[in-house]
Amino acid sequence: MQHTLQTSITLSGVGLHSGTDVTMILKPAQAGHGIIFKRVDLEEGQNIIPACWDHVVDTQLCTVIENEHGARVGTIEHLMAALRGLGIDNLLIEIDGPEVPIMDGSSITFVEEMEKAGLFKQSAPRRAIKILEEISVRDGDKEVRLSPSVVPVYSGEIFYAHPEIGEQYFEISLLGANFQHDIADCRTFGFLKDVKAMRAAGLAQGGSLDNAIVLDDDQVLNPDGLRCTDEFIRHKILDAVGDLALADGVILGKYYGARAGHEMNNKLLHALYANPSSWTYVDLYIDLEESGQFIYPQTRKERVTAA
Numbered sequence: 001m002q003h004t005l006q007t008s009i010t011l012s013g014v015g016l017h018s019g020t021d022v023t024m025i026l027k028p029a030q031a032g033h034g035i036i037f038k039r040v041d042l043e044e045g046q047n048i049i050p051a052c053w054d055h056v057v058d059t060q061l062c063t064v065i066e067n068e069h070g071a072r073v074g075t076i077e078h079l080m081a082a083l084r085g086l087g088i089d090n091l092l093i094e095i096d097g098p099e100v101p102i103m104d105g106s107s108i109t110f111v112e113e114m115e116k117a118g119l120f121k122q123s124a125p126r127r128a129i130k131i132l133e134e135i136s137v138r139d140g141d142k143e144v145r146l147s148p149s150v151v152p153v154y155s156g157e158i159f160y161a162h163p164e165i166g167e168q169y170f171e172i173s174l175l176g177a178n179f180q181h182d183i184a185d186c187r188t189f190g191f192l193k194d195v196k197a198m199r200a201a202g203l204a205q206g207g208s209l210d211n212a213i214v215l216d217d218d219q220v221l222n223p224d225g226l227r228c229t230d231e232f233i234r235h236k237i238l239d240a241v242g243d244l245a246l247a248d249g250v251i252l253g254k255y256y257g258a259r260a261g262h263e264m265n266n267k268l269l270h271a272l273y274a275n276p277s278s279w280t281y282v283d284l285y286i287d288l289e290e291s292g293q294f295i296y297p298q299t300r301k302e303r304v305t306a307a
């Protein structure tokens, strides 16, 4: 079934790239409304931006959506991931700036605040997109694909020639509270040399060790270190959940991304909608978020150890 929040939530924080303070109010909305952003600092009538894959205009550093009047909102992916992770379908998100606050660089603050507000179950079924045959996009050594699966599964791999990262694989079923338990608190990451270049280009103005993992050539610079050794790939999976939450239904299929990012994830949605015979809409009356016990995924390392 569809869900919204029991009550409104107000959140404030800095925008990662703009560096400006933003306040956001998440307001409950009726069934069928979807997730819609409203830029309250812009002119009424031109400030509504639906959180939809075909409104994505930039995927370089974060996912940015824009409407036909040029009103845009960026860095939506960690909030969108929290909404999909908790199973929230309908909200009006009023925001007074161009970027969702970065909070701690993960989805955990959004999750905790929404759990505190409580979910409200609505009387309409949730729309799902059931994958019937594999859809994939390749670009050099990058690959993303969706394949048939009875439950939503997100998997992926990254490869970095860095002693703290290396090769990491992760897989999660979006059932029960797996999202909250396994990936919600995994933070975005960046390399010190890139951060310096981004700052010089006017980007990452709000970035700090409080809202991202930062690495130099050898190590993690955050004084408290990592939240888990494979926090990097877990965050990439969190990003994929958020990016694919811009589809117009819960994707019932298995996502796999190798060296993927926001750009590849958006290309995958374009490929999905360009291949309507590869999937079908279905109505979901059950709540995946309430389905049974936690299903703990294993990392590749754990699988190798266990074998």
Ligand SMILES: [Zn+2]
Binding pocket: 077, 078, 188, 235, 239
């Ligand atoms: Zn991210």
